[in-house]
Amino acid sequence: MKIVKLLLFCFIWLSSITSFAQVEDYLKLEQNRITKAQNIEKEVQAFIVKNIGKYKLTNEIEIETIQHLNDEIEELSIKEIEVAIEKAKVVELRKLFFKTFPDKKKEYIANPISSSIRQSCVNGDFEDGTASYSFWSDAHPQPASGSSFFQSCGTPTVVTGTNVVTPSVNNFNSTITLIDNTAPNYQQFDPVLASFGQNIPTLNTNSGSKCIKLNNTQGYGSSDLTTMSRYMPSINQPTIDFNFSLVMDNKVAHGQDIQPYFRVRVLDQNNNVVDQICIIADPENCLFNRINVSNSRRILYTGWVCARLNVQDILNQPGTIEFSVSDCQPSQHFGTVYIDNLCGFVCATPQLGALSLDPTNINCPNATPEVPVNVCGTYQPPVNATLNTLSLNIIQNGNTITTINAPTQLTSDTFCFSFLPSAFGANPSGSFEFEVNATFNVACPAGTYIYDMTDNSANVGPDVTFIDCCLPTLILIAPADNVTNLDATTATQKERSDWIKATNIVEVGDAVFQNGVVYHAGNYVELNPGFEAVTGSQFSAYIEGCSSNYIYRNSDTNSSSTVEGLLEELNVTKLNIEFLIVPNPSSSSIELIMKGNQFRNISITTIDGKMVFDQNIELTDKARVDVSRYANGVYIVNLLTDDGDVYSKKLIKN
Structure with a gap:
């Protein structure tokens, strides 16, 4: 008996070491991905800076943006219009970057957690960074998106090829930032509330040195919907508790259906909502403290509170938790939230309460x-x-x-x-x-x-079924019982308490996961001569009996890690940059004119490459050069723009 206990102890000890090593390996893998994403983010910003002067919003979008701001803001200034148009252009250029370099986006999506790790609450409190989380931000430029996208707490959001974001650190202007009191630019209190004399900590006082902040407080020209998602291969706890601190704008004239909102939900492996919390900026909700900024604007905030999501219905099953926070529909008023202690934490008194139905089958x-x-x-x-x-x-x-x-x-x-x-x-x-x-x-x-x-x-599966009510046997024959993946569930899902014998044909549908045919029986499913599952179809059979639990038992997949290459309309057009030499030919002086960009260096070479003129100038779109002393012939005039591009034209000197 002592030997057995010793062997058992050794097994548990070795298993714990292996599990710890797997967690460490996963963290290293994720940190490497995050570092790559941060470097790509620098490329994105450089791309935007390089191209900001080369593109303009489409005329239609620019006109609508100005009209929208005029409707939303009294006494609109030229500067406010320029800021809104510039922000919308930055959003479009970010989309253009990921369309131009589609392979870059994969580094923004969390790697799947190993099945052997399961839900070990890796980085649930962000003390080790943001490994296992995916982030994206839907910037809805106004008014092109308008009411068509905003459905308050029902607004859909999905990671695409162009909306992925990697968190910055202590950057309160970023849509996603990791608050870290050990890093530069840390602010102990929320800066918006502090400006009104309310010191609400950016970190939970009962936590460590880091948390996540979703969305910024800029609003204005783009209604941002920012999301953080984490996939869990196997949920091993009946509730998911967490802390949050919410700061929101509230405009008196807006109806509740278009105010900023904060939504947290858990999705099962079929993307059904298991549990959800949604909070809309509402001054009558005494969850909020209130600052009256003006007759038309209030700031609402909660301070740090704890909340609970019930997930007992999907214990030991895959699930995804998703946090989203949005500006108001017209975009001028912001919503932002701090999140911490996502798992491995028990909320003694959930501020928002809890409600849960027991699983029923x-x-x-x-x-x-x-x-x-x-x-x-x-x-x-x-x-x-x-x-x-x-x-x-x-x-x-x-x-x-x-x-x-x-x-x-x-x-x-x-x-x-x-x-x-x-x-x-x-x-x-x-x-x-x-x-x-x-x-x-x-x-x-x-x-x-x-x-x-x-x-x-x-x-x-369903809570209650009245399908066949589980007869003992079933024989399926062709052609009467032939079926495609896209037929109704009554045709594609068959079960019996004893056996199923099949000689029918299963044909291909759209090959989308779950659009398939499932047979299960208590003792055996017999595929006899004549049965065929056509190439490309989806068919599975299980010894399961009458459970009415029709699901494909696939290997673990990270549903939140799939970057969908959705086509998104770009609302920018490239400016036609023209470089003119006037006059050309010339015998005295020439004027160099660039339309659609500016230049900071002029150089002139002979046709065989000998430099005859090289001068740095203040950034401009127009300059004059005296060429009267040059010998007659053909020269090359080069203009260097501020973003490093060189434009060249031939000059004929006569």
């Missing part, structure tokens, strides 16, 4: 009236809030079939709804999902504020 509920269906869950009110309403929706294909307005059992932190199968309708078929909705009342200085919470039972 029921196949063919007993339709006998005396056998009820039970759906239960847990809740925690927001700080100083009381439960107001709690209801359950039964949903099929996005439509609510039945609403149960109150739970059957309710305690201070749990609930259960008990109902008969008739709630699914007469002769139900197909799949159903559960959704719980709660409202909580909070007494705020402005009056009673209502928090809304929603949670879906996000276990993989």
Whole structure:
């Protein structure tokens, strides 16, 4: 027995050393990627500086931008117009860089975490940097994007080939910055709030020396939506707790649907939302402290608070956590947030409360009236809030079939709804999902504020199924049972408690993951002569029985690490740079004119390369040179621009 214990101890010790080494290797890999991305960011900035004078916004976008600013800002100055147009042009040139050098974007996306590491909360508090996180910022120049992109907390965002960003360090003008009190330019307090006499720390006082800040406070000409994402191959904890500190603008004249917002959500491996928090800049929400800047503008801030996301529905499954913060739709008013202690941290009192349905997977509920269906869950009110309403929706294909307005059992932190199968309708078929909705009342200085919470039972697969209700056997034959990857789920998903025998044909659809055919049976799936899965189709079979859990068991993939090469419209056009010599030919002096750019050096050589004139000048687009003393013949005139480009033309001296 002592030998067995010793061997077990050695195994655990060696395993822990191996795991630690894997984490260290992963951190080194990520740090190398981040360093490359930081160097590429320097290339991006150099590209913008080099080309800022060579491009202009399209006339349509420039006119619309000016009109938008006139509508948004009273007494608009020429300088404000120039700043907004310049910012929009910078956004477009950044897009142009990644279109020109598409291979550069891969260094901005986090490497997938090894399956052997799983969720070990690597860098969850950012003390080791930003390894395993991906960052992007959608700069929506105004007004081209306008209301078509802004859906408040429902606004979509996805990493593309041109919106990727690598964090800077202590750069409060950057859309993403790593706050680090050991690095230059660290500011102890948020600079916007400090300017109004409110000292709110940029770092959580209970944390270490680093955190992440998303979005800047510039707003103005571009409605920025900035996102941080982290993929976890296997979530091994029932909640994900974190700290945040929110600072937002609020314009009195704006409706709540276009104010800045902060959204946090966890997505399962099929990109379904498991849990979500969304906070809109609302002065009536007593989560916020308030600074009245003017009659038309308020600054709202929270200080550091903690929050909780329930992920027990996808325990031991892949998931992605995503943080997003946005300016207001018209772009002038900012939203920004500090984030820290993402995992390995327990929030004793979640400021925003919590709501969670227990995972449910029921196949063919007993339709006998005396056998009820039970759906239960847990809740925690927001700080100083009381439960107001709690209801359950039964949903099929996005439509609510039945609403149960109150739970059957309710305690201070749990609930259960008990109902008969008739709630699914007469002769139900197909799949159903559960959704719980709660409202909580909070007494705020402005009056009673209502928090809304929603949670879906996000276990993989439907919550309730009435598909075949699990007969024991099934025979599939051609051509009656032939199927393509794109057929309805009732055709592509088959299960039996005993066996399936197939002689049908599975044909190709669009080859997109999950658009495939799945068979599973309790004892065996038999593929007999005549069965064929055509090249390019997707087919899988499992010994699983009637679980109604139709999912491809693929290897771990980092869904947030896929850079989609989406085509984005560029709203800039290249200026036509002209270099003129007037007059040409000339016998005395010439005037050198550059349209669309400026130059800082003039040189003149003979046709065989001998230098006859070389002079640095102040940056200009026009200069005069006396060539009267030169011998008659052909010369080459060269103009060097401030960004290093050389333009040459022949001069005939007569």
